[in-house]
Amino acid sequence: MSSLQPLKGTHDLMFDDIRRHRLVEETAFEVASRYGFSEIATPVFEFTDVFKRTLGDTSDIVTKEMYTFETKGGDSITLRPEGTAGVARAFISGGLAQQTPLKFFYRGPMFRYERPQKGRQRQFHQIGAEILGVPTPQADVEVIALAAHVLKELKLTGNVTLELNSLGDIESRAAYRDELVKYFSARKDQLSQDSRDRLERNPLRILDSKDPGDKAAVADAPSFTDHLNELSRDFFKAVQDCLAAQDIAFKVTPALVRGLDYYGHTAFEFTTDALGAQGTVLAGGRYDGLIKQMGGPQTPGIGWAAGIERLSMLLSDLPPAKRPIAVIPIGEEEAKIALDITAKLRHAGFTVDMGYSGNMGKRMTRANKIKAVVALIIGSDEVRDGVATVRNLDTGDQVKVPFADLARHLSGHR
RNA sequence: GCGGGUGUAGCUCAGUUGGUUAGAGCAUCUGGUUGUGGUCCAGAGGGUCGCGGGUUCGAGUCCCGUCACUCGCCCCA
Numbered sequence: 001m002s003s004l005q006p007l008k009g010t011h012d013l014m015f016d017d018i019r020r021h022r023l024v025e026e027t028a029f030e031v032a033s034r035y036g037f038s039e040i041a042t043p044v045f046e047f048t049d050v051f052k053r054t055l056g057d058t059s060d061i062v063t064k065e066m067y068t069f070e071t072k073g074g075d076s077i078t079l080r081p082e083g084t085a086g087v088a089r090a091f092i093s094g095g096l097a098q099q100t101p102l103k104f105f106y107r108g109p110m111f112r113y114e115r116p117q118k119g120r121q122r123q124f125h126q127i128g129a130e131i132l133g134v135p136t137p138q139a140d141v142e143v144i145a146l147a148a149h150v151l152k153e154l155k156l157t158g159n160v161t162l163e164l165n166s167l168g169d170i171e172s173r174a175a176y177r178d179e180l181v182k183y184f185s186a187r188k189d190q191l192s193q194d195s196r197d198r199l200e201r202n203p204l205r206i207l208d209s210k211d212p213g214d215k216a217a218v219a220d221a222p223s224f225t226d227h228l229n230e231l232s233r234d235f236f237k238a239v240q241d242c243l244a245a246q247d248i249a250f251k252v253t254p255a256l257v258r259g260l261d262y263y264g265h266t267a268f269e270f271t272t273d274a275l276g277a278q279g280t281v282l283a284g285g286r287y288d289g290l291i292k293q294m295g296g297p298q299t300p301g302i303g304w305a306a307g308i309e310r311l312s313m314l315l316s317d318l319p320p321a322k323r324p325i326a327v328i329p330i331g332e333e334e335a336k337i338a339l340d341i342t343a344k345l346r347h348a349g350f351t352v353d354m355g356y357s358g359n360m361g362k363r364m365t366r367a368n369k370i371k372a373v374v375a376l377i378i379g380s381d382e383v384r385d386g387v388a389t390v391r392n393l394d395t396g397d398q399v400k401v402p403f404a405d406l407a408r409h410l411s412g413h414r
Numbered sequence: 415g416c417g418g419g420u421g422u423a424g425c426u427c428a429g430u431u432g433g434u435u436a437g438a439g440c441a442u443c444u445g446g447u448u449g450u451g452g453u454c455c456a457g458a459g460g461g462u463c464g465c466g467g468g469u470u471c472g473a474g475u476c477c478c479g480u481c482a483c484u485c486g487c488c489c490c491a
Contacts, residue, residue: 119491124491194487269491283490283491304491305491311491328449361451365451
């Protein structure tokens with residue numbers, strides 16, 4: 001069974017792949033900081049209950065996609081499949097109720113036992129943001145504005161659109177749910193097998209089915225918008241007005257629903273047409289009941305998460321990596337001096353690479369391969385004169401520069 | 415969990431109706447140039463044809479199984 005392959009649905013990240021990841025994470029965190037979010041890092045595993053109690057017993061994530069196992073101590077623990085539950089748990093166990101409102105940004109790996117495909121891995125990475133303790137639409141709008149800002153800053157290729165919906169409060173949702181079940185039950189024969197199952201488990205999910213038969217049935221289904229009570233309707237309107245006021249374009253999509261049970265009121269998704277079946281690039285919503293449900297004080301919350309792999313695929317060209325300075329000694333004694341120069345330049349803030357072995361030709365080839373800007377050639381003549389030959393690797397021009405003047409001479413390449 | 419596609423050199427791929435020593439480009443290494451790379455020229459190394467079984471005088475090629483990757487369903491970020 002053991003093999004030298006990575007496990008299904010996992011990947012090694014290196015070179016440009018990890019640079020893309022970093023770019024997404026760092027851009028997002030930088031923007032989030034401007035909005036007053038601070039970083040939180042919760043453990044990658046939690047007691048299984050943390051996820052079981054929050055995600056809802058009917059969600060596929062809980063029923064078949066969690067990496068759950070027993071520890072040597074006999075506890076059932078689970079590798080986190082998403083980030084919000086951990087943040088909510090930290091809020092409760094850390095006694096943070098006194099410090100609301102709180103704004104958290106997080107990043108890190110998540111785990112779901114799914115069949116991999118494009119934009120879907122078993123270990124994947126998310127960035128996410130949460131606002132805890134703010135019941136008003138301002139929080140919804142700030143969190144969406146942050147999301148839009150992050151996506152804009154990443155300069156994604158293709159079209160990304162914001163879809164928005166309201167899932168109403170508990171009362172509205174229960175009423176609508178009953179209505180939907182009644183409607184679809186009467187048309188059961190038109191529905192796909194999947195949707196017949198959903199009728200029991202999660203009828204709202206039928207609304208965003210891709211099955212053509214389902215779509216036909218959905219077309220005339222009662223609309224959620226018509227079933228929102230006054231409070232929910234006002235809330236939704238306030239969110240929309242405020243987004244419009246901030247020039248954030250959105251499309252109200254009545255079929256937009258959430259997979260996880262803890263969402264209510266605002267639900268939103270940024271989607272793209274560039275990723276095949278996995279078109280959702282960032283998604284979130286309001287979860288006012290979550291923290292109470294987990295055993296904490298009643299605390300409203302709203303947040304989103306985005307898949308770094310999906311965002312990475314939409315990144316246009318990476319900015320070029322920093323080009324190093326290559327130090328090339330010729331001879332043993334010269335290598336010692338070169339090492340000293342290398343160290344001094346590094347401490348002075350330069351990016352410097354000195355190869356480990358090889359004659360000059362090999363070292364030049366290597367300098368070329370690592371895309372060095374200049375090569376500092378240090379041979380016996382140079383050591384005798386106290387200079388380094390500084391060769392510009394793009395133009396081929398070379399000049400001799402006294403050791404003491406190197407930092408100043410190279411300052412443009414820092 | 416269900417359905418489709420693909421597995422040949424480090425990478426991208428070609429390989430005729432089954433036929434004898436399995437090819438190319440890129441990459442790598444060596445030499446031309448032992449203190450000058452990126453260009454050029456010459457040469458070299460590198461393959462259990464994913465794995466197992468079957469059909470056949472003969473299988474990279476056909477059949478069955480299996481594993482991996484991939485796309486879609488489902489689910490979701």
